[in-house]
Amino acid sequence: MNHSGATGVPHATGLRRAHWLALGGVLLLLALVGSALLYLSPVLALLDSRGPVAGKPGAAVAATPPPLDSKQRINILLLGSDNDQKFPQDALLSQTMIVVSIDPAKHEVTLLSLPRDLWVEIPGHKSAKIDLAYAQGGAPLARATVEKAFKIPIHYYAWIGLNGLVRVVDRVGGVDVDVLHPVLDDNYPNDFSSTGYGTERVYLSAGPQHLDGRHTLQYVRSRHGDLLSDLGRSIRQQQVLLAIQQRTAGMDLVTALPAFARDLNGHLKTDLDLVRLTQLALFMRGLHAGDVHQAFLTPYVHDAVSSDGQQVLLADWAAIHRYLRQLFGADLLS
Amino acid sequence: MMRRTAFILLVSALTLAACTSSGTAPRDPGKVVLPVKQVSVPGRLYATKGRTLFRFSGTHLARLLVGTRLKDPAVTRDGAQLAFAQLHDESSTIAVSDASGRTPQSITAASGPEGALWAFAPRYSDDGRQIVYLTDRGKPRSSPQNLQPNDLAVWTYDVGRATSRRVVAPIRYTGGDSDPGFRPGVSDQLLYTTYLYGGTPPQAVARLTWTSTRTGVSVYLSPDVARNFQPAFSPDGRFVAFIRAGSGSDDLYVMPLPPTFTRESRPYPADGAVLLQSGIVSQPVWAPDGTAVAFLKLVNGSFDLFILPIATDGVIRATGAAQAVTHGSFLDADSRLAWSP
Numbered sequence: 062m063n064h065s066g067a068t069g070v071p072h073a074t075g076l077r078r079a080h081w082l083a084l085g086g087v088l089l090l091l092a093l094v095g096s097a098l099l100y101l102s103p104v105l106a107l108l109d110s111r112g113p114v115a116g117k118p119g120a121a122v123a124a125t126p127p128p129l130d131s132k133q134r135i136n137i138l139l140l141g142s143d144n145d146q147k148f149p150q151d152a153l154l155s156q157t158m159i160v161v162s163i164d165p166a167k168h169e170v171t172l173l174s175l176p177r178d179l180w181v182e183i184p185g186h187k188s189a190k191i192d193l194a195y196a197q198g199g200a201p202l203a204r205a206t207v208e209k210a211f212k213i214p215i216h217y218y219a220w221i222g223l224n225g226l227v228r229v230v231d232r233v234g235g236v237d238v239d240v241l242h243p244v245l246d247d248n249y250p251n252d253f254s255s256t257g258y259g260t261e262r263v264y265l266s267a268g269p270q271h272l273d274g275r276h277t278l279q280y281v282r283s284r285h286g287d288l289l290s291d292l293g294r295s296i297r298q299q300q301v302l303l304a305i306q307q308r309t310a311g312m313d314l315v316t317a318l319p320a321f322a323r324d325l326n327g328h329l330k331t332d333l334d335l336v337r338l339t340q341l342a343l344f345m346r347g348l349h350a351g352d353v354h355q356a357f358l359t360p361y362v363h364d365a366v367s368s369d370g371q372q373v374l375l376a377d378w379a380a381i382h383r384y385l386r387q388l389f390g391a392d393l394l395s
Numbered sequence: 396m397m398r399r400t401a402f403i404l405l406v407s408a409l410t411l412a413a414c415t416s417s418g419t420a421p422r423d424p425g426k427v428v429l430p431v432k433q434v435s436v437p438g439r440l441y442a443t444k445g446r447t448l449f450r451f452s453g454t455h456l457a458r459l460l461v462g463t464r465l466k467d468p469a470v471t472r473d474g475a476q477l478a479f480a481q482l483h484d485e486s487s488t489i490a491v492s493d494a495s496g497r498t499p500q501s502i503t504a505a506s507g508p509e510g511a512l513w514a515f516a517p518r519y520s521d522d523g524r525q526i527v528y529l530t531d532r533g534k535p536r537s538s539p540q541n542l543q544p545n546d547l548a549v550w551t552y553d554v555g556r557a558t559s560r561r562v563v564a565p566i567r568y569t570g571g572d573s574d575p576g577f578r579p580g581v582s583d584q585l586l587y588t589t590y591l592y593g594g595t596p597p598q599a600v601a602r603l604t605w606t607s608t609r610t611g612v613s614v615y616l617s618p619d620v621a622r623n624f625q626p627a628f629s630p631d632g633r634f635v636a637f638i639r640a641g642s643g644s645d646d647l648y649v650m651p652l653p654p655t656f657t658r659e660s661r662p663y664p665a666d667g668a669v670l671l672q673s674g675i676v677s678q679p680v681w682a683p684d685g686t687a688v689a690f691l692k693l694v695n696g697s698f699d700l701f702i703l704p705i706a707t708d709g710v711i712r713a714t715g716a717a718q719a720v721t722h723g724s725f726l727d728a729d730s731r732l733a734w735s736p
Contacts, residue, residue: 269693
């Protein structure tokens with residue numbers, strides 16, 4: 062009895078099956094990777110477009126930041142600019158500067174608003190309002206200026222333009238905000254007009270309400286009709302940040318992230334990579350209202366006129382550094 | 396390198412997939428949605444959604460003044476006349492109509508020598524002869540080069556004479572006053588919200604303000620360095636429902652008000668108010684018979700209409716749980732409610 066055939070055929074079949082299985086596995090893996098790439102391509106495109114303005118004088122050399130999943134504090138400098146066509150796109154002022162400080166060990170976040178009119182030393186440049194740092198040297202210089210003045214190590218930055226905020230808010234279906242007082246502005250800049258110039262009339266009643274992107278932008282930008290001026294605006298900006306965080310807390314991030322990326326393409330710059338962005342999103346999702354603290358420097362600054370005649374804010378730096386030590390403990394630069 | 400990128404992508408995708416919630420953010424359905432178990436609304440209760448006026452009556456829902464963008468409906472005590480803020484591109488006017496929304500007619504101008512004008516938040520007096528409202532009429536002319544205050548002030552309109560007059564000057568650069576209303580039973584007392592700044596460092600403050608239009612004297616009913624707003628008189632004028640902003644919430648309170656206009660007293664009447672509903676609540680309005688308060692409440696990202704049964708005999712209290720009149724409807728929470736028999 063010749064068993065060779067009987068033993069040889071199943072062996073060959075088994076080998077073929079194994080090959081097919083291996084090939085199938087490779088194809089499945091490729092399909093998975095391909096799908097993931099396709100799915101996340103808007104995110105990758107967004108992150109590819111990041112990048113600080115390099116090579117400008119005074120730019121900081123970023124130290125290796127701690128990973129977001131460690132127990133070390135992470136500080137992200139959030140920058141916002143009016144970036145419609147009225148302004149030179151390579152020299153935008155940062156009208157909004159908020160340090161988002163994440164303390165993973167305590168599962169807390171502190172939002173610290175920096176007044177845009179604060180008079181500071183800008184490394185490699187003359188002293189000026191802090192909002193000029195971004196215009197003169199992009200994110201690296203803004204980061205270096207904050208680190209030098211406040212001794213806060215900045216690990217990452219994220220810059221967002223006007224339309225970016227509008228799109229994010231609309232993407233999450235609007236935000237729920239308790240408007241702190243009636244907002245009336247007969248001369249609100251109409252950034253979305255064809256010329257970028259011109260004004261429009263704005264009215265938002267006070268009290269809890271749902272705001273779409275356009276009205277959210279009006280709420281955070283309008284300064285006329287607010288005696289607190291830039292402080293009032295900082296308070297409203299933090300309020301909206303919290304409202305966006307609350308709104309996204311219940312969202313399906315798998316569905317949302319590529320859509321966010323598409324919306325933000327051209328309106329967001331950041332040095333957070335995909336993994337860190339994901340970690341950050343997951344951390345933020347787990348936050349409750351009591352985990353987020355708001356901080357302002359108002360008690361430690363006063364109005365003044367600079368040597369070149371500008372209305373500025375001067376700081377009591379000793380008091381500010383004492384306050385920051387209370388907020389950040391030993392996590393400040395020496 | 397490619398392998399590492401693919402690995403990171405896969406890990407990211409899987410991490411995301413593993414850690415996502417079950418749903419997406421709630422979305423405006425673009426219509427008023429009634430819950431499966433409908434609540435029968437006594438009388439006629441008015442609210443707006445997407446700047447369109449809706450009337451809830453029993454289990455019936457009607458859309459009024461179709462094609463007119465409006466907010467802040469008000470109704471006379473007998474329910475025969477409506478008033479509302481009609482919205483234009485960059486101005487608004489107070490308009491009145493019959494209860495069905497027919498024959499609307501503007502009673503204020505959309506512009507004046509000072510430029511385009513706002514007008515909001517009308518409320519009828521008990522006898523229907525006056526309307527109190529907000530406007531920036533009388534403001535100085537403003538331009539980007541010469542910014543001037545344009546805060547909203549409290550004005551009254553005499554229905555018989557068709558004339559308006561300012562009764563309260565706002566505090567400049569605060570946005571002005573809000574939520575005016577006449578005290579039922581008398582024609583010379585107003586209640587509204589005054590916006591200002593207080594504390595160190597300064598912060599936004601909202602105070603309940605009681606004004607005698609006869610003497611021009613105003614007193615605060617709530618303390619400084621707090622936010623109490625959107626006052627609404629009970630039909631008999633004895634109680635005031637209002638919203639108090641706490642830490643992360645806007646709660647519904649009710650307090651009694653002295654029968655006659657008195658000088659500012661301590662403690663403030665608002666200090667002794669009774670909490671009736673917690674959450675993010677806005678725009679309280681009393682039922683015509685005083686046995687319930689309707690309000691908008693934020694639930695799952697949507698402002699919906701609720702009715703809370705209450706009693707004011709003896710101790711102010713809720714006599715049951717708030718019932719949802721709408722569900723996931725995204726009603727306009729910046730627009731007042733109105734309720735008539």
